[in-house]
Amino acid sequence: MDLKTGLDAFPGIGPARSKALARLGLETVGDLLSYYPRAYEDRTKLHTISNAPADLPVCVSAMVADVPSLSRLRKGLNVTKCRIVDHTGTAQVTFFNQDYVRHALTPGESYIFYGRLEVMGRHRQFTNPVFEREDKTRFTGRIMPVYPLTAGVSNHLLAGLTLPSVEECARLVPDQLPRDICQDHQLCSAEYACQNIHFPVDMEALALAKRRLVFEELFFLSCGMSYLRRRRSGAAGRSFPRRGPEEFFSLLPFEPTGAQRRAMEEVAADLSSGRPMNRLIQGDVGSGKTAVAAFAAWLTHSGGAQTALMAPTEILAHQHFETLQRLLAPARIVVGLLTGGMKAAEKRSVRAALARGDIHLIIGTHALLSEGVDYRDLGLVITDEQHRFGVGQRSALSAKAQTPPHVLVMSATPSPRTLALLIYGDLDVTVIDQLPPGRTPVGTYLVGEDKRERMYGFVRKNVSQGRQVYIICPAVEEGENGDLKAVTAYAKTLSEQVFPDLRVAFVHGKLKGREKEAVMSAFSRGEIDVLVSTTVVEVGVDVPNAALMVIENAERFGLSQLHQLRGRVGRGPWESHCVLVTSNRGAETLERLRYFTKTTDGFKIAEKDLELRGPGDFFGRRQHGLPTLQAADLAGDTRILKEAQQAAAELLSADPDLRLPEHQIVKEKVRRLFSEDGDIFN
Numbered sequence: 226m227d228l229k230t231g232l233d234a235f236p237g238i239g240p241a242r243s244k245a246l247a248r249l250g251l252e253t254v255g256d257l258l259s260y261y262p263r264a265y266e267d268r269t270k271l272h273t274i275s276n277a278p279a280d281l282p283v284c285v286s287a288m289v290a291d292v293p294s295l296s297r298l299r300k301g302l303n304v305t306k307c308r309i310v311d312h313t314g315t316a317q318v319t320f321f322n323q324d325y326v327r328h329a330l331t332p333g334e335s336y337i338f339y340g341r342l343e344v345m346g347r348h349r350q351f352t353n354p355v356f357e358r359e360d361k362t363r364f365t366g367r368i369m370p371v372y373p374l375t376a377g378v379s380n381h382l383l384a385g386l387t388l389p390s391v392e393e394c395a396r397l398v399p400d401q402l403p404r405d406i407c408q409d410h411q412l413c414s415a416e417y418a419c420q421n422i423h424f425p426v427d428m429e430a431l432a433l434a435k436r437r438l439v440f441e442e443l444f445f446l447s448c449g450m451s452y453l454r455r456r457r458s459g460a461a462g463r464s465f466p467r468r469g470p471e472e473f474f475s476l477l478p479f480e481p482t483g484a485q486r487r488a489m490e491e492v493a494a495d496l497s498s499g500r501p502m503n504r505l506i507q508g509d510v511g512s513g514k515t516a517v518a519a520f521a522a523w524l525t526h527s528g529g530a531q532t533a534l535m536a537p538t539e540i541l542a543h544q545h546f547e548t549l550q551r552l553l554a555p556a557r558i559v560v561g562l563l564t565g566g567m568k569a570a571e572k573r574s575v576r577a578a579l580a581r582g583d584i585h586l587i588i589g590t591h592a593l594l595s596e597g598v599d600y601r602d603l604g605l606v607i608t609d610e611q612h613r614f615g616v617g618q619r620s621a622l623s624a625k626a627q628t629p630p631h632v633l634v635m636s637a638t639p640s641p642r643t644l645a646l647l648i649y650g651d652l653d654v655t656v657i658d659q660l661p662p663g664r665t666p667v668g669t670y671l672v673g674e675d676k677r678e679r680m681y682g683f684v685r686k687n688v689s690q691g692r693q694v695y696i697i698c699p700a701v702e703e704g705e706n707g708d709l710k711a712v713t714a715y716a717k718t719l720s721e722q723v724f725p726d727l728r729v730a731f732v733h734g735k736l737k738g739r740e741k742e743a744v745m746s747a748f749s750r751g752e753i754d755v756l757v758s759t760t761v762v763e764v765g766v767d768v769p770n771a772a773l774m775v776i777e778n779a780e781r782f783g784l785s786q787l788h789q790l791r792g793r794v795g796r797g798p799w800e801s802h803c804v805l806v807t808s809n810r811g812a813e814t815l816e817r818l819r820y821f822t823k824t825t826d827g828f829k830i831a832e833k834d835l836e837l838r839g840p841g842d843f844f845g846r847r848q849h850g851l852p853t854l855q856a857a858d859l860a861g862d863t864r865i866l867k868e869a870q871q872a873a874a875e876l877l878s879a880d881p882d883l884r885l886p887e888h889q890i891v892k893e894k895v896r897r898l899f900s901e902d903g904d905i906f907n
C-alpha cells in the first residue's frame with residue numbers, strides 16, 4: 226500500500242462505496258490521509274454500566290443478554306431492542322431504523338458500546354450507540370476521529386479505512402516544509418502530524434499535529450500570495466494619461482460621494498503610474514462601486530485599451546451590461562456582453578468584435594476566461610464581487626493581456642481582518658466608507674408564522690404604492706428539503722391564491738440564462754410586482770424601485786448572506802423594509818436574527834457571523850476565493866497565521882523566484898495549491 230493506492234483495493238469497497246467516497250473527494254490513500262476529522266470522540270476509558278457518568282458519551286463493555294427484538298412502530302420507523310449486562314447492572318439498548326443490528330448482536334457475546342447513557346431512576350438506556358465486538362475492537366481505547374460524512378459513508382467505514390492507511394502510510398507523507406522552518410517554529414514532523422490528526426495518542430499530541438498542519442497550509446498560501454504580489458509589483462505596466470474626473474462626472478446621473486471621488490482619484494493615479502494597478506475597492510452593499518468601475522473603464526478607453534469586467538452570475542453580468550451601456554454610450558464607448566448562456570453564433574460574433582477591438586468594454590461571467598476569447602489590447606481587468614472568485618481566476622483573466630494589465634477588484638463583503646489579510650494579501654485597498662445621500666436604513670423585522678397574513682398585507686400595500694417586492698426562498702423545488710419554502714411551488718401558491726391580482730414571477734439558478742435574463746429585465750422595467758427568488762439575486766442586483774424584501778425560512782441563511790440580500794432594497798428614495806420569516810423557536814437562532822434586525826453595519830455583521838459560525842462556513846464553502854483550506858481555522862489561528870506569513874516573507878526575500886534547489890518542493894506545492902484556477906507561475 227502507498228499514497229497512490231486506490232480505495233477500491235480495500236476489502237468491502239465496491240463500486241457503490243467508491244462512488245460515495247469519491248463524492249468526498251476520496252479516491253486514494255493519499256486523499257484519505259489529508260481528509261481531516263472535524264471532531265474527536267474520547268474512547269480511551271472503559272466504564273461499567275452503573276458507574277458510567279450519565280448523559281455523556283461513554284464506552285461500556287457489556288454482554289448482550291437476549292435476542293434483539295425488531296418491531297415496527299409505524300411506516301418508516303423500526304425499533305430494535307435488547308438488554309445488556311455487566312457485573313454491575315443492566316441497561317436497555319435501543320436502535321432506530323438499524324434493522325441489521327438484529328443479526329449483528331449475538332446473545333452471550335460481549336461488545337463495547339459507545340454512546341450517551343441515559344439514566345432515569347434505576348433504568349439505564351443507550352440509544353443508537355455504536356458498538357464493536359470486545360474481542361475484535363479497533364477503536365476502543367483510542368481517541369476516535371469523527372469525519373465529515375456523506376450518504377453511504379459512515380464514520381466507522383471511514384475510520385476503518387484511515388486506521389490501516391495511517392499505520393502503513395503516514396511515514397510516506399512528504400515533509401514539504403523546509404527543515405529550518407520546522408526547527409525555528411517548533412513544528413512536529415509530517416508523519417507525526419498525520420498520525421495524530423487522525424488517531425491522536427492524547428490531546429497534547431493532537432494540538433501539536435494541528436499546529437503543524439495549520440502552519441503548513443497557511444505558509445504555502447502566504448508564499449503563493451506574496452509571490453503573486455511580488456511578481457506584479459516588479460512588473461512594468463501600461464501608463465494611461467490622467468484625465469480630469471469632471472469630464473467623467475458629467476456622464477453620471479448623480480453627484481459622486483466623497484468616498485467615490487477618493488476611490489476614483491486613487492484609480493487614476495494607479496493607471497498613470499507605469500506599474501500595474503492591483504487595487505481592491507471594498508465598500509458595503511449599495512455604496513456605489515459600479516461608478517468607480519465605470520470610471521476606470523472610461524480612463525482605460527481614453528488610453529486606447531480595452532477593459533474586461535467579470536461578474537459571478539449571469540444576472541449581475543446582464544445588469545452591469547445595461548447600466549454601463551447607458552452610462553458610457555454618450556462617451557462613445559462600445560459595451561459588449563459575453564455569458565455562457567448565449568447562443569454559439571452570438572458568442573462568436575462578440576468574440577470577433579473583441580479581437581478586432583470593436584468592443585471597448587466587455588462584461589461577462591466565467592465565459593470570459595474560456596479559450597478563444599482574445600482581445601486586441603486588454604488594458605484593465607475588473608472583477609466584481611471578488612469573494613465569489615478564486616484568486617487564480619483573477620490571474621487567468623489577466624493572462625489574456627500581452628503586457629500585465631491593470632487589475633481592479635470590487636467586493637462588498639467586509640472581511641474581518643484575518644480573512645482580509647489572506648484573501649487580499651496581494652492587493653492595495655481602497656475603502657468606500659460612505660453611502661450615497663438620501664438612503665434611509667432598511668427597517669428590518671422578524672416575524673413568526675402567526676404574522677404571515679399581516680406580512681402578505683404589507684406586500685400588497687407596497688405594491689399599491691407602486692413599489693416592487695422580492696420574496697426569497699431557500700430551495701428551488703419542493704421536496705428538496707422537507708418543509709422549506711420552494712420557489713416554484715411557492716410562486717404558484719402566491720400567484721393563484723394569495724395575490725391573484727398581482728403580477729408574480731419567479732427566478733432561480735436552475736433556469737436557463739435567457740429565462741433568467743427575461744424575468745430580471747421585466748422586473749427592473751417594473752413589469753413584475755412580486756419576484757419570488759432563490760439567492761441568485763443575492764449579489765449585486767440593483768432595482769431601486771424594489772422597496773420590500775421578504776426572506777422565508779430566514780433561519781437558513783447566514784448573517785452575511787442576509788446582509789447581502791437586504792442590500793437589494795433601500796436603493797431608492799422610498800422607505801424600505803426587510804421582513805424575516807421563521808417558524809424556528811431556537812433561542813440561538815432567534816438571537817442571531819434579532820441581532821440582524823438591529824444592525825445595519827456590514828462590517829459588524831461580518832464579524833458576528835464569523836464568531837457564530839466559524840470560518841469554514843463563513844462565505845459558504847469555497848466562496849472566499851482561496852484554495853480550499855483543510856486544517857486552518859482562520860478565526861482561531863491569527864497567531865499561527867502571522868508566524869506563517871513571516872516565515873513565508875523571509876523565505877521569499879532570501880529566494881524571490883524560488884530558485885534554490887531546497888525550495889523546489891515549496892514552489893511545486895504553491896503551484897499545485899493554486900492550480901485549480903490557473904497557473905500562477907506563468
Ligand code: ADP
Pocket residue numbers: 479480481482485508509510511512513514515516637661662765767769796
Ligand atoms: P454596489 O457598491 O453595491 O455595487 P451600486 O454601484 O450598485 O452599489 O450602486 C447602488 C445604487 O446607488 C445604484 O442604483 C446607483 O445608481 C446608486 N448610486 C451610486 N452612487 C451614487 C451617488 N453618488 N448618488 C446617488 N446614487 C448613487
Ligand code: MG
Pocket residue numbers: 514515609765
Ligand atoms: Mg455591485
